[in-house]
Amino acid sequence: MLIITRYFTREFLKIFCLCLASFIILYLLVDLFENLDGFIKNHAPVSAIISYLLFNVPFVIYQVSPLGVLLCTFITIGIYVRFNEITALKAHGISLFTVLKVFFFIAVCACGVAIGLQEYVLPYTNRMVKEIKTVHIKGDERKNITARNHFWYRSEDAIYNIELFLPGRNIIQGITIYYFTPAFQLRERIDARWAEWKEAEDWIFHDGVARVFPDDSEEIQLTTFSERVISIHETPEDFKTSQKLSEEMSFSELRTFINKIRAEGYDVTPYEADMHAKISYPFINIVMALLGIPFALMIGRSGGMALGITISVASGFIYWLFFAFCLSLGKNGSLPAFLSAWMANAAFGALGIYMFLHVKQ
Numbered sequence: 001m002l003i004i005t006r007y008f009t010r011e012f013l014k015i016f017c018l019c020l021a022s023f024i025i026l027y028l029l030v031d032l033f034e035n036l037d038g039f040i041k042n043h044a045p046v047s048a049i050i051s052y053l054l055f056n057v058p059f060v061i062y063q064v065s066p067l068g069v070l071l072c073t074f075i076t077i078g079i080y081v082r083f084n085e086i087t088a089l090k091a092h093g094i095s096l097f098t099v100l101k102v103f104f105f106i107a108v109c110a111c112g113v114a115i116g117l118q119e120y121v122l123p124y125t126n127r128m129v130k131e132i133k134t135v136h137i138k139g140d141e142r143k144n145i146t147a148r149n150h151f152w153y154r155s156e157d158a159i160y161n162i163e164l165f166l167p168g169r170n171i172i173q174g175i176t177i178y179y180f181t182p183a184f185q186l187r188e189r190i191d192a193r194w195a196e197w198k199e200a201e202d203w204i205f206h207d208g209v210a211r212v213f214p215d216d217s218e219e220i221q222l223t224t225f226s227e228r229v230i231s232i233h234e235t236p237e238d239f240k241t242s243q244k245l246s247e248e249m250s251f252s253e254l255r256t257f258i259n260k261i262r263a264e265g266y267d268v269t270p271y272e273a274d275m276h277a278k279i280s281y282p283f284i285n286i287v288m289a290l291l292g293i294p295f296a297l298m299i300g301r302s303g304g305m306a307l308g309i310t311i312s313v314a315s316g317f318i319y320w321l322f323f324a325f326c327l328s329l330g331k332n333g334s335l336p337a338f339l340s341a342w343m344a345n346a347a348f349g350a351l352g353i354y355m356f357l358h359v360k361q
Helices: 002-041 046-082 085-091 096-137 236-242 251-263 269-300 305-331 337-357
Strands: 144-146 151-154 158-166 171-180 186-197 203-212 221-230
Touching: 002 046, 002 096, 046 085, 046 096, 046 269, 046 305, 085 096, 096 251, 096 269, 158 236, 251 269, 269 305, 269 337, 305 337
Parallel strands: none
Antiparallel strands: 144 151, 151 158, 158 171, 171 186, 186 203, 203 221
16 A cells, blocks of 8 residues: 555656646746836846745745645546546455545645645745835835834824724724924824725724924814814825735734734724634645545546546636635625635535545445
């Protein structure tokens, strides 16, 4: 059995590495051509372009490894079925599960690698990609200092202190704006519990206090408001670039972040969905193997490999669409965060088990 296991593992890994390399090259080429104008316009050095591509590689591996597992499982087992290799093993008394358990083991290993990437590698590489994109593609200088649970943002005439920005809803929770004179003297301060972005390109601040500091010795002018439209230069995209996003934090960092902002009374629903997705997404590798094995056993006998590969790729994209749809429902509160992150795995995993149980042994 050790020889058979090594044989299956070697053949699977050869195809898997080939698929993964193809996906990485294709993604990097498309991404490079999309951002090439930005690099040229901002006179980015070659080292920055190379760094941008290299820092993107772990993210691509993390994203496409489930599709690679699905394709490689189908192709490898499909070839074995087509050339009757599995039939020969079964004729020698080796059960189908014994033959195929190596593919589940490889999928579990891929799941472990994905968890390691998102916990120890992706937070750093994603931050570096965002920084390079901000400076060398968009041409924006760094204007923010990010902390664990809030961040500061500097504009031309003001400094913002923001507790939490929800990019999916374009809502700021807990914001203070400091306005300064050209001599860098504080002239006005606005505090608001929350603010929302409207289509008219204005921010509407809610439950706030405005303080005006006069030049002379007059008293500070204090005004409270329940709702006020405040025109500022910054858009949600500016704050999105500045804030430390979920993909720039490990699971443990994100959990600590959620506990802090929940204790401060802010809505953590979108971040909870992202936190559960950090665990559920790597398990897609196992679900893809669970789908690919019975699918290959059924299609491989007919010899329709090209059709099977097409259906496999389509199935992978359908899975991702369903996963993204469920996760979006979790982020806006329509589904519990845990359920939104695991619903796709449960549905397609059940389908894979059903197909496997109905494959002729």
